[in-house]
Amino acid sequence: MPLSIGIKRHSLQLDQWRSLARQCLDFLLPQHCSLCRVPCTDLLCEHCQDQLPFLNHCCRVCALPLGAPGICAECLQSPPEFKRALCALRYETLAAQLILQFKDRQQLQFGTFMTQLLAHTLAQQDAPQVDAITAVPQHWRRSLQRGFNPAHYIAQQLSSHFKLPYSPLFVRAQHSPAQKSLDRKTRLKNLKGVFQLRKDKVPQRVAIVDDVITTGATVRTLAQALRAAGVEEVQVWALARTAKHR
Secondary structure: OOOOHHHHHHHHHHHHHHHHHHHHHHHHHHEEEOOOOOOOOOOOOHHHHOOOOOOOOOEEOOOOOOOOOOOOHHHHOOOOOOEEEEEEEEHHHHHHHHHHHHOOOHHHHHHHHHHHHHHHHHHOOOOOOOEEEEEEEOHHHHHHHHHHHHHHHHHHHHHHHOOOEEOOOOOEEEOOOOOOOOHHHHHHHHHHHEEOOOOOOOOOOEEEEEEOOOOOHHHHHHHHHHHOOOOOOEEEEEEOOOOOOO
């Protein structure tokens, strides 16, 4: 028997064994939806994917969820230093569950999944036309407690996906208290002097990456610092955006 035929037969037998092994593994250890636990072969079943709260109508500047496309009253009265914010999801229901699993329980597969959704949103909006990507910095104490910086993880994934340089432009010089329950005015007060630019020379067009935009206080502060340093255009990219905060 010719050697080439023997190799082909051997390769075919290996493929058959691999297929049988996968079938046995699926039978013995069936995969389940990570949220509702019904059997499926993906991270989320089709039902849960259909229930994701995609951000369809929002402010064209800060991405605040709105009933119809437009610009919110706050951005009209006090325009931020960034050109626009783009998010994939509204921070509610299933999206909130996924982000909690990602941020607080180190379930990185959820972060990867949502970053893919964000990358799709950015591509649709031609957003990747920037010179560099940076991430909202996290104080070292928080990083030690959490084990990683979610914004940094998302930014690096987007950097790889779009083949754009990732640049850690900021350092969080002070440890500020948790701000989840605070209004934007109080958040802005708490953020004074918290962030410092690490580099004198900054790119002309920068995207700031975060996991969730709540009041927008953090990204407004960072965008203001970048613009003061000579950055021509700032965008904000995040997995999700909350509805109107106090």
